[in-house]
Amino acid sequence: MAKHETQPAKDSDNEAAAPTQGKKGPTPRRREREAQNFQPLVPENRKAASKQAREQIRREQAKAREGMARGDDQYLRPKERGPQKRYLRDFVDIRFTLGELLVPFMFLVIFATMIPGLQYYSTFALLAIWTYLLVCIVEGVMLGLIARKHVTKVVGEARTEKGFVWQAISRSMQMRFMRLPKARVKRFSSIAFTANYK
Numbered sequence: 001m002a003k004h005e006t007q008p009a010k011d012s013d014n015e016a017a018a019p020t021q022g023k024k025g026p027t028p029r030r031r032e033r034e035a036q037n038f039q040p041l042v043p044e045n046r047k048a049a050s051k052q053a054r055e056q057i058r059r060e061q062a063k064a065r066e067g068m069a070r071g072d073d074q075y076l077r078p079k080e081r082g083p084q085k086r087y088l089r090d091f092v093d094i095r096f097t098l099g100e101l102l103v104p105f106m107f108l109v110i111f112a113t114m115i116p117g118l119q120y121y122s123t124f125a126l127l128a129i130w131t132y133l134l135v136c137i138v139e140g141v142m143l144g145l146i147a148r149k150h151v152t153k154v155v156g157e158a159r160t161e162k163g164f165v166w167q168a169i170s171r172s173m174q175m176r177f178m179r180l181p182k183a184r185v186k187r188f189s190s191i192a193f194t195a196n197y198k
Contacts (some may be wrong), residue, residue, distance in 0.1 A: 071181035083197040093183035099136040099173030140169030
């Protein structure tokens with residue numbers, strides 16, 4: 001009877017040892033496993049990686065320029081986003097402003113003062129540039145105040161955003177084709193600000 005009682009114990013020992021018979025070599029250490037899974041942050045081919053990074057940056061910059069040109073709020077500065085500032089840009093763009101001629105006028109005056117015989121009038125030329133610049137600033141201030149007044153009538157003084165005057169001056173003194181976002185309204189067209197202006 002004793003032999004029959006001890007035999008199952010031997011069988012169980014053999015079954016427990018069976019799984020270890022198929023093991024191949026020692027268990028890898030933690031350091032070895034980490035070395036196998038390690039991937040360098042910088043690829044070995046640094047030239048190709050640098051070229052790929054530059055292309056990615058160019059694509060992102062081109063996407064941002066396109067979004068800014070469309071007037072997409074996602075790509076504009078926080079102070080330029082929203083329907084109020086969109087209306088301000090349109091309010092300036094439907095007009096022909098004196099500020100659009102500021103840069104060509106400055107180049108013309110500077111070029112004229114370089115012509116022999118006209119250098120005597122350089123002082124008057126500089127005075128003319130500063131006078132014209134002042135007129136353009138006054139024009140921009142008036143546009144900003146008028147646009148702000150139209151917005152305030154719709155949304156109220158408390159909800160009217162800041163920055164109308166400065167942005168009107170900046171935009172009105174740029175040539176139309178150089179403005180960002182690009183002009184989306186035709187000259188001398190009629191617009192009105194509403195609560196859902198788009």
